[in-house]
Amino acid sequence: MARYELVKRSVALITLTNPPVNALSSPVRHAIAKSMERALSDPKVTAVVICGENGRFCGGADIREFAGPLRGPPLIPVLDAIEAGRKPVVAAIEGVALGGGFELALVCHYRIAHSKARLGLPEVTLGILPAAGGSQRLPRLIGIPAALELITTGRHISAQEALKLGIVDQVTDQNACEMAVEFALKSVGKPLSSRRVSMLTTPCPPDLDALLEAATMQVKKKARGVMAPLACIQAVRAAATMPFSKGMKRESELMTTLFNSGQAQAFQYCFFAQRTAGKWTLPSGAQWNNSKPREIRSAAVIGLGTMGRGIVVSLARVGISVIAVESEKKLLENGRQMVIGMLERDAKRRGVSASLNLLNFTLSLQDLKDVDLVIEAVFEDMALKKRVFQELSKVCRPTTLLCTNTSGLDVDALAGVTNRPHLVAGMHFFSPAHVMKLLEVVCGPRSSSETIATAMSLGKKMGKVSVAVGNCPGFVGNRMLKPYLDQATFLLEEGATPEQIDKALEDFGFAMGVFRMSDLAGLDVGWRVRKESGLTGPDVDSKNPPRRRQGHRYCPIPDMVCEQGRFGQKTGRGWYMYDKPGDTNAKPDPLIQNLLETYRSRYGIQPRNISDQEIIERCLFVLANEGFRILEDGMAARPEDIDVIYLFGYAFPRHRGGPMFYVSMVGLERVLERLEYYHQAHPDVPHLEPSALLKKLVACGSPPVQKWREYIKTMHSHL
Numbered sequence: 001m002a003r004y005e006l007v008k009r010s011v012a013l014i015t016l017t018n019p020p021v022n023a024l025s026s027p028v029r030h031a032i033a034k035s036m037e038r039a040l041s042d043p044k045v046t047a048v049v050i051c052g053e054n055g056r057f058c059g060g061a062d063i064r065e066f067a068g069p070l071r072g073p074p075l076i077p078v079l080d081a082i083e084a085g086r087k088p089v090v091a092a093i094e095g096v097a098l099g100g101g102f103e104l105a106l107v108c109h110y111r112i113a114h115s116k117a118r119l120g121l122p123e124v125t126l127g128i129l130p131a132a133g134g135s136q137r138l139p140r141l142i143g144i145p146a147a148l149e150l151i152t153t154g155r156h157i158s159a160q161e162a163l164k165l166g167i168v169d170q171v172t173d174q175n176a177c178e179m180a181v182e183f184a185l186k187s188v189g190k191p192l193s194s195r196r197v198s199m200l201t202t203p204c205p206p207d208l209d210a211l212l213e214a215a216t217m218q219v220k221k222k223a224r225g226v227m228a229p230l231a232c233i234q235a236v237r238a239a240a241t242m243p244f245s246k247g248m249k250r251e252s253e254l255m256t257t258l259f260n261s262g263q264a265q266a267f268q269y270c271f272f273a274q275r276t277a278g279k280w281t282l283p284s285g286a287q288w289n290n291s292k293p294r295e296i297r298s299a300a301v302i303g304l305g306t307m308g309r310g311i312v313v314s315l316a317r318v319g320i321s322v323i324a325v326e327s328e329k330k331l332l333e334n335g336r337q338m339v340i341g342m343l344e345r346d347a348k349r350r351g352v353s354a355s356l357n358l359l360n361f362t363l364s365l366q367d368l369k370d371v372d373l374v375i376e377a378v379f380e381d382m383a384l385k386k387r388v389f390q391e392l393s394k395v396c397r398p399t400t401l402l403c404t405n406t407s408g409l410d411v412d413a414l415a416g417v418t419n420r421p422h423l424v425a426g427m428h429f430f431s432p433a434h435v436m437k438l439l440e441v442v443c444g445p446r447s448s449s450e451t452i453a454t455a456m457s458l459g460k461k462m463g464k465v466s467v468a469v470g471n472c473p474g475f476v477g478n479r480m481l482k483p484y485l486d487q488a489t490f491l492l493e494e495g496a497t498p499e500q501i502d503k504a505l506e507d508f509g510f511a512m513g514v515f516r517m518s519d520l521a522g523l524d525v526g527w528r529v530r531k532e533s534g535l536t537g538p539d540v541d542s543k544n545p546p547r548r549r550q551g552h553r554y555c556p557i558p559d560m561v562c563e564q565g566r567f568g569q570k571t572g573r574g575w576y577m578y579d580k581p582g583d584t585n586a587k588p589d590p591l592i593q594n595l596l597e598t599y600r601s602r603y604g605i606q607p608r609n610i611s612d613q614e615i616i617e618r619c620l621f622v623l624a625n626e627g628f629r630i631l632e633d634g635m636a637a638r639p640e641d642i643d644v645i646y647l648f649g650y651a652f653p654r655h656r657g658g659p660m661f662y663v664s665m666v667g668l669e670r671v672l673e674r675l676e677y678y679h680q681a682h683p684d685v686p687h688l689e690p691s692a693l694l695k696k697l698v699a700c701g702s703p704p705v706q707k708w709r710e711y712i713k714t715m716h717s718h719l
């Protein structure tokens with residue numbers, strides 16, 4: 001777990017050896033402690049260098065160990081012994097020095113970093129704080145404002161920035177380890193007291209209180225209900241106002257609170273869920289580690305609406321040449337201007353030059369004959385999409401992959417009109433496509449493993465979190481969204497207001513409640529879909545009772561809002577009112593209040609007081625209930641995939657872990673009992689009926705979410 005060698009006759013070289021990231025697991029901590037003891041007691045050794053194997057210094061604590069009781073030596077005394085040692089210790093930082101890895105570097109007397117190395121204290125993103133002295137040492141080394149920013153955001157910084165901030169002593173393009181050995185030799189005999197960061201006095205700004213207050217306001221606004229950034233601020237305050245030993249005590253108390261809060265578990269679950277999602281598997285046995293993706297050098301995007309434009313930008317900025325296609329000259333020109341503007345702004349923000357030379361714009365599908373992959377992003381109209389796919393089938397060379405950005409239509413029906421159904425898959429981006437991280441890769445029953453591997457790998461290349469899903473209406477994300485939205489509108493019928501429902505969801509942790517979010521997205525989109533599915537519009541059977549459709553409860557209020565031309569922010573009116581079209585400041589609208597009152601009295605609905613608890617339970621338990629059905633149907637491989645989709649595509653609060661993790665924390669038995677209760681109260685809402693999988697899991701003793709897969713593996717998989 002750590003190799004010990006003597007180099008240059010007098011330097012002890014300690015190499016952490018715990019692939020893939022040299023995390024500080026119990027055996028590694030033990031090996032560091034033993035190696036340091038050996039180095040400090042060996043008279044031949046005059047200096048020590050600590051580095052990591054395979055060009056990675058250290059990725060921090062072994063996060064998997066957080067799930068159980070601490071085993072092996074605690075990290076803090078191991079680090080304290082390094083700092084207190086009487087021989088100079090140099091950290092040779094290559095790859096990453098993160099979390100506990102960065103804290104390890106901070107107790108070394110000198111730090112040499114490779115120019116490509118990245119450093120940071122990302123603990124806050126795991127729901128904790130740097131609790132091996134990081135929150136106390138970093139402010140002493142670089143001052144309060146800079147330390148506060150790094151600790152509360154968890155941002156990774158480059159070696160150059162670390163040098164500028166005074167975190168590292170030298171940056172090199174050469175072998176950092178060899179440089180560190182040379183540096184160590186030169187440091188022998190120099191006094192070490194000023195190199196022990198814990199002994200430094202924190203440079204304390206005169207406006208400390210104002211600074212910390214501003215930081216508190218900022219994190220409260222950015223991460224509603226999240227405890228870790230607030231604890232980080234308190235720890236930094238301790239670094240500014242207390243002696244080191246007392247600050248360490250405070251750091252430890254804050255860490256204990258965070259660890260017991262449940263939020264840390266949720267964040268850490270998210271970390272692993274994101275990595276698990278990349279490990280897709282198909283019923284054929286093909287999976288992420290036995291299927292080779294094709295390299296995509298050129299692509300085409302059909303349709304330059306909001307989605308198409310974002311997809312073009314996502315492709316071009318990772319160096320893929322793109323042909324963008326529109327059906328009319330005016331739309332093409334408009335799309336071209338928008339894409340160029342977006343790419344230029346993006347490049348400016350990243351400090352690189354815009355890859356405009358990779359773009360081509362055309363009105364003709366004939367120009368696509370040589371591209372490696374096509375992403376169709378035309379209107380959500382099956383007939384139109386089928387025509388496009390038929391045409392592509394004729395035009396493109398037989399090996400071109402044909403993908404669709406449909407948000408819920410049948411991918412296999414599109415594959416069926418082509419001469420290469422095995423090369424067809426869904427690539428469902430989320431709006432705005434160049435910003436949102438999620439990509440649902442939709443595996444049709446005929447999609448080949450190479451096609452899926454290529455779509456997943458292309459997603460990764462574009463910086464997306466790609467999740468493989470099955471081909472069913474709405475796939476995973478939008479399929480679950482429907483019952484969630486339904487519950488919100490049923491609650492309106494029963495007596496709630498949009499602002500009450502939004503507040504309950506925002507207090508839960510969503511940045512925006514469902515109605516505020518719908519106003520932002522535009523209400524007309526859903527209205528068009530409902531019209532096309534025969535739920536509303538002139539074709540609706542007049543004999544249909546107004547609050548029932550297709551045999552189930554239906555709430556026509558969203559249609560009534562749209563009929564008034566209220567499409568959300570863009571029209572200045574929606575569920576809320578805005579000062580003018582395009583404004584974002586949502587204000588309660590008395591006209592909506594009137595509409596709800598008139599509606600209720602028309603249907604003889606006696607409004608009742610609805611608690612926040614009911615809002616949360618009905619909206620979120622029904623969401624997870626559909627998630628269970630998706631798992632039963634084999635449309636998602638595991639609960640982690642569903643949670644990742646909701647975290648990255650629907651801004652589900654990370655400190656709740658995602659809908660499936662959330663219900664596991666509430667307790668499946670309780671969720672089952674509440675769904676049964678609500679279903680009894682609303683028997684005409686089939687989505688409230690507890691799913692078979694939920695019942696099965698409760699009957700099996702409510703295993704933790706990571707084990708659910710064992711209970712669904714006998715069920716049919718579409719993945």
Ligand SMILES: CC/C=C\C=C\CC(=O)SCCNC(=O)CCNC(=O)[C@H](O)C(C)(C)COP(=O)(O)OP(=O)(O)OC[C@H]1O[C@@H](n2cnc3c(N)ncnc32)[C@H](O)[C@@H]1OP(=O)(O)O
Nearest residue numbers: 021023059060061062063064075098099100122131132275
């Ligand atoms: C008293 C308390 C004392 C000390 C407390 C210390 C707090 C900490 O140190 S918390 C940990 C802080 N560190 C991090 O948050 C880093 C997390 N890791 C990453 O950000 C990335 O993995 C990376 C190091 C930047 C490398 O990225 P990449 O090359 O893209 O690889 P990945 O796919 O992310 O990871 C590969 C593989 O390693 C696993 N892994 C990564 N880091 C850790 C870790 N710290 N602990 C355990 N496992 C880790 C990751 O899960 C992947 O494994 P899979 O099996 O594929 O899941």
